[in-house]
Amino acid sequence: MKKLIFMLFVTTIIITSLACDDQVNPKTDFRELYALNCVIKGDTSLQVATISRAYDVNGFDPLSNTADPFIKGAKIKLTYHGTGEVFFFRDTTLIRTDNSRYTSPMSYYYIKNFRPTYESPVSIEAVLPNGKVLSAKSTVLFISRFAIENRSYTIPSTTTGKYLGFSWTAATPSVKDEKIYYVPELIIKYAKIQGGTPIELQKKVPLYYISGENGEFPLYPSIQSNITSVNFDTLTIRRSLEEISAGDANKQNYIIRNAVFRLIITDKNLAVYYAAQKTFLDEFSVRVTQPEFTNINGGLGIFGTLNSTYINVPIKPEYIVKYGYKAF
C-alpha cells in the first residue's frame, strides 16, 4: 500500500510539473528603423512631413513608451520633376493637444511654397542626423472640378426623391503605371450657437445605415479606382440632419449652412496604404503577421499624394426649417 501511495505521489508530482508553462520570449533583438510620412496635397501650398524612429518597451504595451519618437534635424528634399523645382523642408515643432503619451512638442517638417499645378512625378529624400537616408517616389494627380457632372444639385434632390446622386468623369493619369483612386464625401456644414457665438461644424453623410446587433451603424464610401458615381439615400441625408441636434431640444441653436460634395483622389501608394490599414482578415482566421505597406526606401511610412475637388450643394431653406433649424 505504501508503495502504491508513493508511486501515486511521484506520478502526481511529474504530471503537475509537466503541466507548467514554458517561458518563451515573443521578442527578439530590437530593430532600429525610421518612418517617413509625407502626403503632398494639391489644394494647399503648405506641405508637411514627419520622421519618427522605432522604439521598444518593457512588456508588450507600446503605449507605455513616453519617449517622443519624432525626430528633428533631418534634411528633407522634395523634387517636383514636372518643373525640376527642388524644395527643402524646414523643421519646427507643434504643441500637442494630447499629452497622454508624449509631453514634448511634436517635431515635424514643412514647406509652404509648393502647390503642385499639374500632373507630374515627385520624389522625396530625407537624410537623418545619423546619416541614414530615406527616399520615395510618387505622382501628383489632378482632377478638374468640372469632372463632376455639371448640373444643379440640391437637397432634397429635384430629380429623384429617393437619393441624391453625383457622377464624375474618370481620368487617366499620363504617368505610366499610375492610377487614380476616388473617395467621394458629402458633408453638411452647419454652425452651433454657443454663448451667442456660432461655432462652425460639419457632419459627414454616410451612404446608408446598416442594422447590427448593437444598433445601426453608418457605412461611408470606400476608396476605389473604378467608380464614377455615388448615390446618397434621401433617408440617410434626413437622418444625418436629425443627428446634428440629437438630444438637444433647442433646434434653433443650429444654423444649417449648406452641403458640399467633395471628390478626393489619391495616387496608388496612398490608396494602398489607406486600404491596407482598414482591412482585416476575418473574425475566425488567425494571422500572425499584420498588413503593412510602405513605399519608403530604407524605412517605413508613406509618401503619397492627394488632391480634391468639390461642388456646393445648397439645402433648400424650407427643408431646413422642417427640422426646426435656422437656414444659412
Next chain:
Amino acid sequence: MLRGFVADSLTAEALPYANVLIKELNRGATTDSRGFFVMASLPNRRLTVVISYIGYRSKQFIVDVEPYIVTDLRALLSSTNIEMKTIEATGSRVAKENATDLSLQRIAMRDLENLPKGVELDIFRSLQTLPGVQTGGDVSARFYVRGSPSNENLVLLDNTTIYNPYHALGIFSAIDPDMISSMEFYKGGFPADYTHRLSSVLKVVTKDGNKNSFGGKAAISLLTAKLLLEGPIPSGSFIISGRKNYSDVILKKFRNNNSIPADFYDLFAKVNYSDNEFMQDAKFAVSFFKSGDKILNDNPRREDFTWDNSTFAFNYFQVSDSPLFYQLDLSYSTFNGEKIPNFSGAKGLKNELSDFTMRVDFNYVYDSKDELAGGFKITEVHTDLILENFRGQATNTSTRGVNVSAYAKYKILRSPIFGADIGARAHATRFAGGGSSVFIEPKTSFTLRFIPEVALKGSWGIYMQDIVTVSDENEVVSIFEPWIITPLYLDPSNAIHYIGGLEITPTSNLSFNIESYYKIMHNLAIVNDQKFFESDRDLISGSGKSYGIEFEMKYMFNPFRFSGSYAWMRAFKDVRGKVYSPRYDSRNNINLSLEAELGGGWVASAVWSYTSGLPFTQIAGYYDRLTIDQLSDNQFLLDSYNPFVLLGEINTGQLPDYHRLDLSLSKKIQINRLKMYIDLSVLNVYNRNNLFYFRRDNGERVNMLPFLPSVNFKVEL
C-alpha cells in the same frame, strides 16, 4: 493460379490487408483494399491456405491448384470478441518479404478504434501520431508530411479527390470514420499509380455495406449525432451514413471559449452490385459524398462563411480468367467555398472547383510472380477564384484545363528476398487554358531482405503538382484553402524524394522501422505577400527542401499493444532568396501509445505526444504608424499616429515544446445482435498549457486545448 476474396462472415464486408499463407510453400500474400488477392505460379497440387486477420479467427482452406485453371477462394472469417488475445500474425512476415512498401502505412479502421477518440474519432488526427506527420496544433486537423505544406497531400475517397475535407475551421475531418473500411497512407515515395501531389497520398476506401442482413448504427458525441444504415440488395449491398453537429459547446474549447456559430454535416451513400450472371467476376459501385459547413453570424458587421464538398463516383472492378484485373473509375468532385464579408470590413473570397476524372488501371501477374501494371487518367478541372488580399488587392481568375497522363510500372517479385517497383507516369498537362507542357514522373522503389528479420528498402521518385492553393502560411487558422490551377506564369511544382529505410522484425510481435528521407521541391507556388497592387501576381515561385529520420517500434504482448515513434526533421523554404523554416518545421516528435484489452469488453488506451516548439516570428519593436481615418482631414499628418508592431526575421523564434497525454476507456456491451459502445476520453490529462500563438497587439498567450473530458456513445444493430 489462386485468387481470392477475404471477407467478414457476418457482413461479407471485405477485409483489407488480411494475410494469406500457403502453408506447404511458406509463401504469402496480402489482400488489397478490396479484400482481393492473387497468387500466380503455384505448383499444381493440393495446397493448404491459411488466412488470418487481426481480430478474426484464422481459417484454413484446402485448395486444388490445376494447370491453366484459375482457382477461386472465397474466405469468410469470423470476428472474435476478445480481439487482442486472438491475434495471429500467421503469414504476415511471409507476405511482406519483398513488398515494396517503403513509407506506406496501411491502416484498417479496427486499428484506430481503440485509440483515444477525443471529441470524435478523426482519421486525419489519427495520422498525426505517425512519425513524419506534423500537425498545426490542437485547433487544426490539417496535417503536414515530412516538411511539406498541407496542400501537397492528396486525399482520395474511393479514388475520388476531395479538395477540402475539413469541418469547422479545419478542426475536424469531414470524412466520417464509420463509413471507412481501410486507409493507405504514403508519406512519400508513392508509386506511379498516384499523381498530382508532391508530398503524400491518403487513400480512403469505404465500406460496401452489409451483404447479409440489414443493420444500423447510431452514435452521439458531445459534438455530433450520426446514423448509419446498411443492408443487402439483390446481388449487392448499400450503405448510407449521415452526421450532423448539434452543439458548439466543445467547439468553444478550441477557440479560447469564444463561440463559433458553426453548422456542419456530411452524408455518404454507396450501392454495390455484383452479379455473375450479369457480369462475370465483376463488381461495380456507385457512391455519393457530400459535406457542408456554414458559419453564419446574425450580425451584418460580421462575415459569414459557407463551404462544401461533393463527390459522385462510379467504380468498376473486373477480374478476368487470366491473372489480370482492371478497374475503371469515373468521378466528379466539386468544392465551393465563400467568405461573405457583409459589412464587416473583411475581404471577400469565393472559390469554386470542379474535377471530372476518368481513370483506368490494370494489373497483370506473370507466372514468375512479377507484375505489370498500368493505366491512364484524364482529369478536367475548372477553378474560379475571386478574392481580395489583406492589402485590399483583388484577384479574379477563372481557369479550365485538362490533364492527360498514362503510367506503367513493373514489379519484380520473383525473388523472395528482393522486390522492386519501377515505373513512370507521363503527363500532357498544364491545366490552364492555352498552355501545355509534358512532364515525366519516374519512380522506383526496392526491398532487399538480407535475412528474414531484416529488410533494406529504398525509394526515389519525381513528383508533379499542377493545382495549388492560394493559402498563406502566416495564417495559423484559416477557414478553407482556395484552390486554383497553377497559373501560366508559373511552372508546375515538382519534387524529388530520396528515401531509405530499414525494417527489423526480430519476433512476430516486435518490429522496428527506420526511415530517412531527403526531399527537394522546386517551383513551389507561394502566396505573394508583396502583392500591393492589382497588377502584382498572386503567386510567386519558391523552392524548398526537407530531410529527416524516423524511428518506429511496435510491440504486442497480450493484452497490451505498444507503439512508439521518434522523428527528427528539418524543413526550409527559399522565397525571394530568403531561406527560412516554415511554420510546421518541427525538429523532434515523439508519439507513444499503449492499448490494453482488459477483458469483458473493456479497452483502455493512452497516447502521449511530444513536439518540439514550432517556429514563429518574434516582435522586434514598435513604431508609431500614421493612421489615416479620413483623407479629408487636413491634420492627419500631425495628429494621427498609433503604435504598430515591428516583426523580426521570419520564423526565427521558437514556441515552447508541445506535449499532451490523452487517456481513453471503452466498454463494449453485446446483447444478442445489439452492440453498445461507450467511450470516455480525457484530452490533455495534465492540463498542459500548450501555446498556440502570441497575440501581436498585447503579447497575450493563446493556448490550445485545455483538460477536456469527452464521452461517445454508439449503438450498433
